[in-house]
Structures are given as C-alpha cells and as structure tokens.
Amino acid sequence: xxxxxxxxxxxxxxxxxxxxxxxxxxxxxxxxxxxxxxxxxxxxxxxxxxxxxxxxxxxxxxxxxxxxxxxxxxxxxxxxxxxxxxxxxxxxxxxxxxxxxxxxxxxxxxxxxxxxxxxxxxxxxxxxxxxxxxxxxxxxxxxxxxxxxxxxxxxxxxxxxxxxxxxxxxxxxxxxxxxxxxxxxxxxxxxxxxxxxxxxxxxxxxxxxxxxxxxxxxxxxxxxxxxxxxxxxxxxxxxxxxxxxxxxxxxxxxxxxxxxxxxxxxxxxxxxxxxxxxxxxxxxxxxxxxxxxxxxxxxxxxxxxxxxxxxxxxxxxxxxxxxxxxxxxxxxxxx
Amino acid sequence: xxxxxxxxxxxxxxxxxxxxxxxxxxxxxxxxxxxxxxxxxxxxxxxxxxxxxxxxxxxxxxxxxxxxxxxxxxxxxxxxxxxxxxxxxxxxxxxxxxxxxxxxxxxxxxxxxxxxxxxxxxxxxxxxxxxxxxxxxxxxxxxxxxxxxxxxxxxxxxxxxxxxxxxxxxxxxxxxxxxxxxxxxxxxxxxxxxxxxxxxxxxxxxxxxxxxxxxxxxxxxxxxxxxxxxxxxxxxxxxxxxxxxxxxxxxxxxxxxxxxxxxxxxxxxxxxxxxxxxxxxxxxxxxxxxxxxxxxxxxxxxxxxxxxxxxxxxxxxxxxxxxxxxxxxxxxxxxxxxxxxxxxxxxxxxxxxxxxxxxxxxxxxxxxxxxxxxxxxxxxxxxxxxxxxxxxxxxxxxxxxxxxxxxxxxxxxxxxxxxxxxxx
Numbered sequence: 073x074x075x076x077x078x079x080x081x082x083x084x085x086x087x088x089x090x091x092x093x094x095x096x097x098x099x100x101x102x103x104x105x106x107x108x109x110x111x112x113x114x115x116x117x118x119x120x121x122x123x124x125x126x127x128x129x130x131x132x133x134x135x136x137x138x139x140x141x142x143x144x145x146x147x148x149x150x151x152x153x154x155x156x157x158x159x160x161x162x163x164x165x166x167x168x169x170x171x172x173x174x175x176x177x178x179x180x181x182x183x184x185x186x187x188x189x190x191x192x193x194x195x196x197x198x199x200x201x202x203x204x205x206x207x208x209x210x211x212x213x214x215x216x217x218x219x220x221x222x223x224x225x226x227x228x229x230x231x232x233x234x235x236x237x238x239x240x241x242x243x244x245x246x247x248x249x250x251x252x253x254x255x256x257x258x259x260x261x262x263x264x265x266x267x268x269x270x271x272x273x274x275x276x277x278x279x280x281x282x283x284x285x286x287x288x289x290x291x292x293x294x295x296x297x298x299x300x301x302x303x304x305x306x307x308x309x310x311x312x313x314x315x316x317x318x319x320x321x322x323x324x325x326x327x328x329x330x331x332x333x334x335x336x337x338x339x340x341x342x343x344x345x346x347x348x349x350x351x352x353x354x355x356x357x358x359x360x361x362x363x364x365x366x367x368x369x370x371x372x373x374x375x376x377x378x379x380x381x382x383x384x385x386x387x388x389x390x391x392x393x394x395x396x397x398x399x400x401x402x403x404x405x406x407x
Numbered sequence: 408x409x410x411x412x413x414x415x416x417x418x419x420x421x422x423x424x425x426x427x428x429x430x431x432x433x434x435x436x437x438x439x440x441x442x443x444x445x446x447x448x449x450x451x452x453x454x455x456x457x458x459x460x461x462x463x464x465x466x467x468x469x470x471x472x473x474x475x476x477x478x479x480x481x482x483x484x485x486x487x488x489x490x491x492x493x494x495x496x497x498x499x500x501x502x503x504x505x506x507x508x509x510x511x512x513x514x515x516x517x518x519x520x521x522x523x524x525x526x527x528x529x530x531x532x533x534x535x536x537x538x539x540x541x542x543x544x545x546x547x548x549x550x551x552x553x554x555x556x557x558x559x560x561x562x563x564x565x566x567x568x569x570x571x572x573x574x575x576x577x578x579x580x581x582x583x584x585x586x587x588x589x590x591x592x593x594x595x596x597x598x599x600x601x602x603x604x605x606x607x608x609x610x611x612x613x614x615x616x617x618x619x620x621x622x623x624x625x626x627x628x629x630x631x632x633x634x635x636x637x638x639x640x641x642x643x644x645x646x647x648x649x650x651x652x653x654x655x656x657x658x659x660x661x662x663x664x665x666x667x668x669x670x671x672x673x674x675x676x677x678x679x680x681x682x683x684x685x686x687x688x689x690x691x692x693x694x695x696x697x698x699x700x701x702x703x704x705x706x707x708x709x710x711x712x713x714x715x716x717x718x719x720x721x722x723x724x725x726x727x728x729x730x731x732x733x734x735x736x737x738x739x740x741x742x743x744x745x746x747x748x749x750x751x752x753x754x755x756x757x758x759x760x761x762x763x764x765x766x767x768x769x770x771x772x773x774x775x776x777x778x779x780x781x782x783x784x785x786x787x788x789x790x791x792x793x794x795x796x797x798x799x800x801x802x803x804x805x806x807x808x809x810x811x812x813x814x815x816x817x818x819x820x821x822x823x824x825x826x827x828x829x830x831x
Contacts, residue, residue, distance in 0.1 A: 075681055075806040078672035085676030103605075182721055202723035203607035204677035225725070227607030262607060294601040 088210055095399040098210045098219045099392045101228040102270040110273055114238050116391035117384070120160075127160065127386045133394045134163035140193040141167045142209075143222070144200040149358060150222050150232075153382070154197045157389035166193060181205070185212055194218065195397060203227035203262075218396045220389075226262050232357050233266035235388040237274060239381050240312055243353050251278035253306055253348075254297070255338060256316030256365055257287045263357045264316060268295050282306035283338060286327040303338050307347040314355045315340050318365045331364045341367035345375065353377045409448040410434045411825055412441060416453035416784065420460060421757030422773035431458055433780040436823035440776055449825055451818070453784050457752070460760040460772045461493025461781035461819055462738070465583070465661055466637055467712035468730075469497050469514075469526065470801070478714040478801035480514060484523035486734040486799035489828040491783035491816030492710070494764075494771050495524045499531035500558035506531040506542040508550040515551060525781070525821065527769070529556035529583050532571050538562040541571060545578050553767055554581040554635070559684060561619065563589050565626070572632035581767050585637045586619035586644070587685065596725050598640075598686040602671040608724060611686055613641040620647045627656060635766055636660035638711055640685040642695030649704040659766035660704070662696050663711035664740050665731055669693065669806065679720045679727040680806040683711070697748055700758060707763030708744075710737045714802020732802035736793050738785060739812040782820035789815035791831035799829075 073080055086104030091097040096109055122128045139158045143151050151167070158165045168188065188196070195218040198206050203225030210219040223229040244250060252271055258264040258281050271279045281288055281297040293299050300306030307313060322328050340354065354366075354376045362368040371378060411433040419426050430441040464487065470478030487495050499505035501514065505528055518526040530547035532555040534540045544555055555575055561584070562568040575582050592615045597603040599610025620636065624647065627634050639645055639662045648660045665683060670690040673681040681687055699705045713730025720727050733740075737759075745755025764772030771781050793812050795803045818827040 074810060075669055075673040075678060078675040081673075081675040081678060180718070180722065181726070182718075200723070202725045204725075205723040207677065208723045224723075225607050226609075259604070265605075265607060289604075291601050291604055295605065 085207070088207055091399050093399075096396055097399040099230055099396050100206045100210055100219065100221045102230045102233050102266045102273065103228070105273065107273050107275070110234070110237070110270060113234050113388065113391050113395065114241060116395055117238050117387040120387040120390045125380070125383065127383060127390070130160055130162060132162045134158065134161035134397060137194040137397060138164045138166060138192065139195045139197065139393070140188065140191070141165065142170060142188070142196050142198045144170050144198070144205075145223065147199055147222070150199065153385045154222060154389055157386050157393060160386065161390055161394060163393075166191070181208070182212060185209060189214055189217065194400075195220065195393065197222050199223045201225055216400050218400045220392060220396065223262050226260050226265070228266045229262040230266045231385070231389055231392055232263045233270040234392065235381055235385040236267055236314065236355060236357070237270050238384045238388050239355060239377050240353075242384065243377055243380075244311055247274050247276050250276050250312060251280070251310040252276050252312040252314065253280040253282055253310045254314045254316065255282045255303065255306070255340065257318055257322060258283055258292055258316065259287055259289060260319070261316050265295070267314065268297055272296050280306050280310065284328070287322070303340075303344055304347050307344060310348045311352055312355065313340065313345070313348055313352060315366050316357070317359065317361055331361075335364055339363075339365055339367065340370050342369055342373070345370055355381055358382070409823060410445065411449045411451065411820060412447040413451050413453050413458055413782070413784065413820070416456050416458035418458045418774065419753055419756055420774040421753045422460070422761035423775055424753065425774070426753055431774065431782070433782070433820055433823065436780050438774055438776050438778050438780050451825060453817075455786075455788070456817060457785040457787060459756045459783050459785065460774050461783045461821060462491050462759045463494045463764045463769060463772045464492045464710050464712070464737070464759070465496045465707060465763045465767065466663070466709040467495045467497060467734070468714070469495065470714060477716040477719070480517045480526065481521040481523065482801045483712070483714060483734065484518050484521060484526060487524040487712075488819055488821070488826060489799045489816060490734045491738045491785060491819060492734060493524055493781040493783065493819055493821050494527060494769070496527045496529065496553065498556055498558040499529050500536060500560070504531045504535050505529070505552070506534050506547070508546060511547060511550045511552060522822075522824070522826070527551070527553045529554050531555070532557050532575075532582065533562065533567070536560050538564060538567060541574055544575060544580055548578065548580055553769060554583045556583040556637070559585060561585065561587050561589060565622065568623075569626050569630060572626050572630040576630050576632040579633065581633045581635055583635045583637050583767075584623060585685070586616050586623055586639070588615045588618045591615035591618060596682065596686070597674055598671045598688040600671055600689055602674055606674065606677060606724070613643055613688065613692070616641045616685060617643045617647060620644050624651050624656065624658070627658065634658050638663050638666070638685060638709065639696065639705070640666050640688050640692060642692045645695055645699035645704050649699065649702075652704065659706040661707045661709050661763060661766070662700070662705055664708050664733060664737060664744070665711065665806065667693065667696055667700065667708065667744055668740060673806065677724045678806070679722070679724060680731065680804060680808070682724060682727055682729045683731060684729045701748055701750065706766040708741060708758045709763070710734055712800070714800050715804050717803060720804050730804065731806055732798065732800045732804045734800050735798040736805060736807050736812060738816050739814040740807075742785070742787065742814040780820050780823065784817050784819070785814060786817050787814050789813065789831065791815060797831045
C-alpha cells in the first residue's frame with residue numbers, strides 16, 4: 073500500500089476490529105465504528121440490567137471460555153470490573169501478573185504474547201502504556217482470539233466511552249438534542265479521545281472541550297469539538313458535564329502551576345455547575361481527586377452520576393465481551 | 408590500469424550543463440575524452456540509458472550493529488553501489504564513535520577492500536558525541552574525515568557549541584548539524600500535530616527544529632563557522648535558511664528523500680515504517696521542502712538510510728526503532744520527485760550529484776574531463792517492485808515495500824572499474 077494513501081490506511085486500521093462479516097470481533101477503539109455497532113453495544117448492555125438499576129448476577133454466555141487480564145499498566149478498578157463482568161458471564165478468569173513477568177526482563181511484547189497464547193486463552197483484556205498497543209496485539213493474536221482494549225497510552229479507552237454513553241442514554245434519553253462538555257486534561261486522555269469519537273458517531277450535536285492550552289491544545293478541535301478556555305462559558309446550558317482526572321505529574325513539566333490554581337479556574341463546584349442546565353448530570357471516569365478537578369459536594373451531590381457509571385461499566389463490559397466472543401467464533405478475523 | 412568506454416548513452420552532467428548523446432571514456436580512474444583510435448579494455452553499450460555522475464549521499468548509515476545487528480559496511484555499501492550511489496557519507500555514531508583516527512581508517516579500509524561504494528565519514532564533533540569535550544578534529548580531518556557532526560545528539564550547552572564552531576572555523580572544517588532542541592523534542596515520537604493527536608502520540612513541535620536553526624545561525628554569524636544543515640523537516644526551517652543565504656551567510660542544507668515524498672498522514676494506523684527522525688511533518692512542510700529544493704534553498708537530497716532488523720519495527724509505535732532503509736529505492740524516487748516537480752533531468756540529478764558535493768567541497772559529482780570517474784548508469788525504463796527480495800540492503804524497513812518503482816541503476820564506474828548492478 074502506498075504510504076501516502078492515508079485514507080486506505082485508516083480504512084485498514086478501522087477494519088482490524090471487524091470480522092469478514094463486518095461484525096465486531098475485537099473492541100479496540102470507538103473510532104471508525106458505525107452508529108449501528110455502538111447502539112448494539114448499548115442495547116446488549118441493557119439486556120444485562122435487571123430491576124432497580126442492578127446488573128444481572130449470572131448468565132452462561134461465556135461458560136467454558138478463558139479470559140486473560142493483561143494489565144501492563146497498574147489498575148485495580150478497571151481490572152476488577154472486567155473480572156466481575158467475566159464472572160457474571162460465567163467465564164474462567166486468568167490474571168496475568170505482567171509486572172513481575174518476563175516483560176520486565178526485556179522480553180518483547182510479541183514474544184510475551186506468543187507465550188501467553190500457548191495457554192489457550194480465548195480473550196485478552198489489555199491495558200498498556202503505549203498508544204497503539206491494543207491494535208498491535210490484535211494483529212498478532214491467533215484467529216478466533218479476541219482482544220478488548222482496557223486503555224492504550226493516550227489513544228483509546230473504548231469501554232469507558234461506551235459506559236459513559238450508556239449512562240447518558242439511561243439518564244438523558246435522546247442523544248440528538250444534547251450538549252456535552254468534557255473538562256480537563258484532554259491532551260493526555262484516552263478516555264477523552266474515545267468519548268469524542270463515540271459522541272460524534274452517536275450524533276450528539278454539541279461537543280465541547282474545556283481546559284487550559286497546556287492541557288488542551290488548539291489542534292484538538294480537529295477531532296470535532298468546540299474548545300472553550302473559560303469553564304463558566306463552556307458549561308452554559310450543557311446537559312452533561314464529564315470531568316477528567318488531573319494527574320499529579322502535570323505539575324512537573326510546567327503544564328500547570330498548582331492544583332489549587334487549576335481548581336480555581338477549571339474545577340467544578342456547585343457555583344459553576346449552575347451555569348449548566350438545572351437537570352444536567354455530572355460524570356467522571358474515576359478515580360476522582362476531590363478539590364482538584366471536582367468539589368466533594370458535587371461528586372456526592374444529586375446531579376452526580378459517578379457511582380452509576382461504575383455499575384453500568386459492568387453491564388457494558390459484559391456486552392462487549394459477549395458480542396466480540398460471539399463474532400470471533402463465527403466470522404474470520406481480519407489480519 | 409584499465410580503460411573503459413561507455414558507448415552511446417545520454418550524458419547528463421549537471422555541473423557543466425552537459426546533456427547530449429555521446430560516448431564517455433575512463434582512463435586510470437579519471438574521465439577522459441573518448442578516443443576512436445584507442446583499444447579500450449572494456450566497452451559497455453549503454454544505449455537508451457542515462458549516464459550521470461555517481462550519486463553523492465550526504466547522510467547514510469552503513470549498517471547498525473547496535474540495532475538488531477542489521478547490515479554491515481560491506482552489505483550496505485554494496486546496496487548503495489547497486490543503487491547508483493558512489494559516495495556514501497556516514498555519521499560518527501558508529502560503534503565505536505568516530506572520534507579516533509584508528510576507527511576512521513578501519514571503516515575506510517573495510518569499504519575499499521569490499522570494492523563497493525566509497526565511504527567518507529564525518530568526525531564526531533565532541534568526544535563520544537557527549538557534547539562536552541572537542542574531538543581532535545584537525546587530526547581526524549587529516550585522517551580523511553570530510554567534516555564534523557553530532558549525529559542525532561545535538562550539543563545542548565550553547566557555550567560548548569560556540570567553542571566547537573569557533574574551533575572548526577579555525578581549521579575551515581564544515582559542520583554538518585541536524586538542528587534539534589533537545590528540550591522541545593522531549594520524548595516525542597511523531598510530529599506534533601493533528602495526526603499525532605488522533606493517534607495519542609507524544610509530539611515533537613516544529614519549533615524544536617526552528618529554535619535550533621535560529622540558534623546555530625546566530626552562532627555561525629558570530630564564529631564564521633561553515634554549517635551544513637542536515638535533514639531539515641520543516642517549512643519554517645527552510646524559510647530561515649533562505650533568509651540566511653539572502654543575508655550572505657555561508658550555509659547549506661539538505662533534506663531526506665522521504666521527507667520530500669511523505670507527510671505525517673503516512674503514520675495513519677501506526678505505520679512504524681514511517682517512523683523517522685526528524686519526524687515526517689505536515690503536508691505544508693513537505694510542500695515547502697519541495698519548493699525549497701526547486702529554488703535552490705536546499706542544496707541536495709540525502710537518503711538518510713538506516714537499516715534496522717525486522718524485529719525492531721514489530722512493536723507498538725513508541726517502542727519501534729525509527730529509520731527507513733532507502734538505498735534501494737533512492738534513484739527511482741529521485742527521478743519520480745523530479746517528474747512530480749516538473750524539474751529538468753539535469754536539475755533533478757544535480758540534487759544528488761554536484762550540488763551536495765559542492766555543499767561540502769567534495770571532489771565528486773561531475774563528469775568533467777580529468778575528474779575522478781564516479782559514474783552511474785540509469786535505466787529510466789526499468790519497471791520493478793521494491794520487495795524484500797529485490798532490496799540489496801539487509802534492512803527491509805522501507806515505507807515503500809511492495810510499491811512499484813520506475814528507474815534502476817544498471818551499473819557504476821568507481822575506482823576505474825565497471826560494476827554491473829544485478830537486475831531487479
């Protein structure tokens with residue numbers, strides 16, 4: 073393929089997570105998926121919801137299958153929810169302790185993968201520090217093995233984006249009239265990127281990104297968002313506010329002077345929340361830094377959907393795992 | 408010594424403006440006037456082909472023992488020779504670093520013995536390329552180096568850079584510098600722009616190059632050092648060079664063939680074969696580099712050949728090695744570029760022969776009578792495909808794998824001998 077043909081390259085890239093029937097056989101990114109595919113994930117997650125906003129305890133969809141958690145980057149929360157999701161689907165779960173494995177001894181990712189595949193896993197849930205790692209792994213696994221991206225570098229965190237969309241749909245209903253604001257450290261955020269792709273595909277008409285230039289450079293607008301530098305202006309009349317976590321590392325490297333100055337200008341408190349619609353919901357991928365990006369009163373307040381996100385995350389991950397496993401078995405994976 | 412006659416080719420010598428169908432003779436390794444009474448030891452029919460000076464490549468790596476043991480001086484200079492490149496200029500980041508005369512002699516000896524392309528070397532400007540102590544530059548130049556360079560590890564201490572430039576100016580040693588501000592470069596792996604943003608890759612801003620160019624230019628005025636800017640990647644960067652030349656400064660500059668043909672959009676889908684240093688930049692930057700070539704701001708095109716083992720490219724983008732293997736595709740792509748830009752064949756071949764040679768005052772790149780006979784014969788009508796099998800380099804890391812190529816070198820004359828290139 074001519075390297076100048078970036079349109080073809082993007083198409084080939086988008087095809088990696090689809091089988092020969094065009095169905096999802098890996099879940100790597102929300103980018104390049106059509107509306108029907110994303111809606112199918114949301115609708116499937118809905119079937120796993122029982123009474124009282126609880127997730128069903130047990131379904132046999134993945135019985136007899138082995139799911140391996142490959143977390144090259146530390147995470148207790150995401151790993152736990154994937155484990156819970158796998159258990160509720162009746163799968164066998166293998167937690168691979170990558171930190172203390174051969175990788176730290178210099179083994180290449182490719183070799184680690186080949187060794188793991190010898191253990192006959194059907195599905196890998198992968199989190200990795202490098203952007204593009206999930207696609208790389210998907211291109212190197214055996215046919216009929218499924219890869220779910222639990223976060224790769226700054227590139228994508230598609231299950232987080234989908235649970236956010238599920239939360240929005242459950243609490244707000246119709247996507248077509250909504251105004252959604254994403255606030256904070258967008259340039260380093262895989263959650264933000266996956267969210268923006270999903271919001272666009274699901275046709276949310278007003279997508280806003282709010283933050284200082286050091287965390288939100290102008291060229292992010294090319295992803296399809298309107299940039300605001302002032303939190304109050306950016307929140308005016310929005311229906312959904314999604315706050316991103318500010319990592320401590322941002323203070324070194326001179327991206328920000330201090331968390332308190334950040335909170336003064338970009339932190340969400342009840343006063344600023346009033347600029348949004350009165351029934352606006354507040355979301356956060358977690359873990360929250362109280363007093364840094366969000367005030368405790370807002371995180372615990374009546375407009376907060378943060379805890380619901382955690383619950384819905386289990387249903388979404390069950391949906392994604394069952395859909396991709398089903399499609400990996402039927403069609404042929406694209407290589 | 409032998410004598411050779413190349414018969415009936417189209418001779419293009421950009422240095423003299425010659426473009427005509429004629430014979431060309433080689434006596435004792437030098438260009439001579441054809442003599443119809445003389446019995447030549449070898450007569451080679453080059454009807455229908457281009458006969459031009461052997462190409463002069465101002466920046467290429469002859470194999471990389473440190474990157475997956477890919478290629479050697481012998482394998483890579485053979486690939487260069489088969490590609491029509493008769494002079495390969497190598498950076499000092501060899502193993503060991505080119506800061507000792509013994510190392511220089513070793514490398515040149517290896518290439519002479521192998522009978523492949525001529526190797527010239529840039530001395531390490533500082534010992535170990537560490538940026539703090541000067542190498543014995545004058546001694547290294549006497550041993551045969553053609554200039555001094557820091558390869559890809561720029562001097563960050565401006566006081567040391569000033570002293571290095573002053574010292575080099577004292578001995579009229581050309582400095583070949585890739586302008587890059589280390590702090591702005593950071594841990595970036597791609598051009599800071601919308602493509603890197605979408606891929607979630609840490610970016611290197613254009614200002615990393617332009618800040619360094621401005622700094623070096625100011626110091627060049629101050630020290631009167633002679634500077635050649637190596638492998639520019641930004642439009643703003645060539646603007647600065649254009650202005651410097653207009654102001655009368657003795658500066659020259661080049662860029663790599665891939666920077667003239669590709670932009671950062673080629674990274675789409677995490678294409679590791681397009682991971683280069685300096686990174687491929689925006690299409691605007693590429694267009695400005697092309698314009699700078701046409702108006703003479705850029706003095707030549709180098710290959711920036713960097714062979715790496717296949718394993719070194721099979722990894723997520725940040726872990727993958729940078730660099731492209733470009734000897735095998737070089738001639739074909741230079742001709743393609745010339746056609747794309749509507750340049751005359753003479754101008755186009757000038758970009759890789761007399762212009763780069765002149766930039767560093769090298770005695771190559773011309774077919775004038777009496778000059779060393781470095782000659783390249785090109786078949787413009789050769790159609791072939793770049794594949795792992797048709798590449799002679801041990802490095803198969805090319806962005807252009809499985810791309811059709813037009814034009815190939817059929818042979819070179821070097822050191823008084825005709826060396827035919829295997830058919831692709």
